[in-house]
Each structure stands twice: as C-alpha cells, then as structure tokens.
Amino acid sequence: MAKILVTGGAGYIGSITRYFLEQHGHSVIVADNLSRGHREAVPEKILRVIDLHETDRLTTLLKEEQVEAVIHFAAYIAVGESTQVPELYFSNNVSGSLSLFEAMLSAGVKRLVFSSTAAAYGIPDKVPITEDQTIAPINPYGESKVMTEKILEWLDRYREFRNISLRYFNACGAEPAAGLGELHEPETHLLPLILRAVQTGKPVTVFGTDYPTPDGTCIRDYIHVSDLAEAHVYAVEHLLKGGKSDVFNVGTGHGHSVKEVIAAAEAVTGKKVPQTIGPRREGDPPSLVADSNKLQRALGWRPKRAELEHIVSDAWQFAQKHPHC
Numbered sequence: 098m099a100k101i102l103v104t105g106g107a108g109y110i111g112s113i114t115r116y117f118l119e120q121h122g123h124s125v126i127v128a129d130n131l132s133r134g135h136r137e138a139v140p141e142k143i144l145r146v147i148d149l150h151e152t153d154r155l156t157t158l159l160k161e162e163q164v165e166a167v168i169h170f171a172a173y174i175a176v177g178e179s180t181q182v183p184e185l186y187f188s189n190n191v192s193g194s195l196s197l198f199e200a201m202l203s204a205g206v207k208r209l210v211f212s213s214t215a216a217a218y219g220i221p222d223k224v225p226i227t228e229d230q231t232i233a234p235i236n237p238y239g240e241s242k243v244m245t246e247k248i249l250e251w252l253d254r255y256r257e258f259r260n261i262s263l264r265y266f267n268a269c270g271a272e273p274a275a276g277l278g279e280l281h282e283p284e285t286h287l288l289p290l291i292l293r294a295v296q297t298g299k300p301v302t303v304f305g306t307d308y309p310t311p312d313g314t315c316i317r318d319y320i321h322v323s324d325l326a327e328a329h330v331y332a333v334e335h336l337l338k339g340g341k342s343d344v345f346n347v348g349t350g351h352g353h354s355v356k357e358v359i360a361a362a363e364a365v366t367g368k369k370v371p372q373t374i375g376p377r378r379e380g381d382p383p384s385l386v387a388d389s390n391k392l393q394r395a396l397g398w399r400p401k402r403a404e405l406e407h408i409v410s411d412a413w414q415f416a417q418k419h420p421h422c
C-alpha cells in the first residue's frame with residue numbers, strides 16, 4: 098500500500114482511477130483546480146484545490162503527505178479547442194506538467210504515471226498501432242502530450258525520474274460501483290452524445306459516411322474506463338516495485354465503427370438513436386486501433402470489460418442518473 102497523489106482526480110478517468118487505487122488498498126490525495134472537474138467526484142477529505150502552476154504548494158503537499166508516486170491526469174482534452182487556443186494547451190498541459198515535475202523533484206518523489214494519448218500518432222502508418230510507430234500529432238492537444246512525454250524521457254535519463262506514459266485510445270463507459278462516469282461540458286465524445294440523443298430526442302451527427310472502412314464510418318478502439326483505470330494501478334505498482342520507465346498503448350485491440358456504436362446503444366437502451374449524417378470532422382483518421390500487447394506482456398494487464406455492450410450498458414446506467422432533457 099502506497100500514498101499516491103492523483104492530479105486531475107476530479108475528472109472522468111482520474112476519479113475512477115482514484116476509486117480503483119483505493120480498492121487496491123492505496124491511500125490517495127487528489128489535487129485538482131476544479132476548472133473542469135467535479136467536486137462531488139472526490140471525497141471531500143482527500144481533495145486539495147490546487148493548480149498545477151502552483152509549484153511551491155505542490156512541493157509542500159508532496160512533502161507533508163509523504164507521497165510516494167503521482168498519477169498525472171490534470172490536463173485539457175478538447176482537440177477542437179486546442180486548435181482555437183493552442184497556447185492554453187501548451188500552458189496547462191506542458192508548462193503545468195513541468196511545474197508538477199519540478200515540485201516532485203524538489204520533494205524527492207520520482208515515480209509518475211502520465212496520461213498520454215493515441216493522438217500522439219496522428220494519422221497512423223498502420224493499424225493496429227504499436228508504440229514504436231511514428232509520433233506525428235496533428236493538433237496542439239496531441240502535441241502537448243508528446244512534448245510532455247519528451248520531457249519525461251529526459252528526466253528519466255538524467256534525474257532517475259521513473260515514469261510510464263499510457264497512450265489512451267477511446268475511453269468510455271462508467272464505473273457503476275463508484276457511481277462515477279463521464280460528465281464533460283461541452284461534451285464532444287461519441288458515446289455520451291449518442292446517449293444524450295436518446296434522452297433528449299435531439300439527433301447526434303455522424304461525422305462522415307465515406308471513409309474507407311466497411312460501413313463508411315470511422316473505426317475507434319473503445320476501452321472501458323474501468324479497464325483503463327486499472328492499467329494505471331498496474332503501472333504505478335510497477336514503478337513502486339522499482340520498474341523502469343516505459344510507454345504503453347491502452348486499448349482493447351478491437352475497433353468499432355460509429356454505426357456499430359449506435360447499433361449497440363440501440364440494443365442496450367431499446368430505443369432508436371436519433372441521428373443525422375454530417376460531413377467528416379477535420380483531423381479524424383479513418384481507423385485508430387491499439388496494439389496493446391506490450392502492456393499485457395510487461396504488466397500483466399488485460400481488458401476485462403472489452404465488449405461494446407458492456408461499455409454502453411455501464412454508460413447508459415450512468416446517463417440515466419445524470420439525465421439531459
């Protein structure tokens with residue numbers, strides 16, 4: 098059992114990872130500035146409202162709480178917004194991360210799991226994607242994560258700062274046992290928008306039906322947020338046992354098209370999904386599917402909730418408790 102600081106622990110993946118860390122017997126402190134997270138997603142007594150740029154406060158917190166490792170989620174995640182205000186993404190995601198790393202070095206905490214992204218690959222050379230493929234992000238969000246990964250590589254080499262970057266594919270679903278799920282505002286992700294369409298009757302737009310895929314819609318690797326959260330637990334435990342720095346994809350290895358996700362939502366909800374067909378969204382590659390064999394081999398992690406129906410069903414249960422009318 099270890100003392101772990103979770104930055105961004107009031108957000109979607111951070112809050113569910115906090116829950117799984119506690120299930121595994123770890124003691125957690127959450128640092129979140131609540132700019133986009135939800136206060137109610139964190140037990141009051143472990144929440145510290147603090148911004149990543151407050152290096153000295155972070156140093157004090159790490160020392161006072163005797164933190165042994167950090168899992169770093171706090172970041173902005175909207176690709177579209179990152180193309181409108183790239184500076185916001187470099188300030189929060191890169192300079193904010195660097196401030197955290199400086200605080201960790203000052204406090205002598207040298208174990209970190211970093212929330213990275215499949216957006217690092219841009220439009221991939223081939224699918225499924227392995228970690229050694231070309232890194233070529235096509236938007237400032239992806240670039241901000243790649244820049245942070247680069248900083249971590251150098252800190253590993255010269256400061257013994259052991260770290261694991263997890264490159265997420267499409268996180269979705271909810272954790273029923275914790276009552277935690279996805280509550281972004283504005284929401285841009287496919288599955289919550291599909292479920293909102295069911296709840297409100299306002300159609301979801303399918304972004305393009307002319308892709309070179311079997312049904313013409315984009316294919317993504319949808320991973321249950323609880324499987325993703327568990328990957329963080331495995332990664333931090335690996336570092337705490339003296340494991341070396343590394344980079345891993347986190348996905349199921351199976352892709353589903355937009356139309357397949359809509360069909361799964363209709364099967365789970367028993368309702369038609371109101372939908373319209375729109376043009377392609379800029380920057381959307383036809384297919385993004387993870388090869389996550391490296392993670393499975395190195396850490397023994399497996400996705401336990403990989404069926405799309407399981408993911409949709411947990412997301413639907415959560416959406417019904419947080420209705421959009």
Ligand code: UDP
Nearest residue numbers: 285286287290302303304315317355378381
């Ligand atoms: N998508 C869509 N309509 C929407 C939102 C998303 O058709 O309102 C498609 C999008 O083009 C992509 C897939 O759903 O192919 C997943 O998009 P999402 O934004 O959820 O995640 P991303 O792949 O961008 O990380």
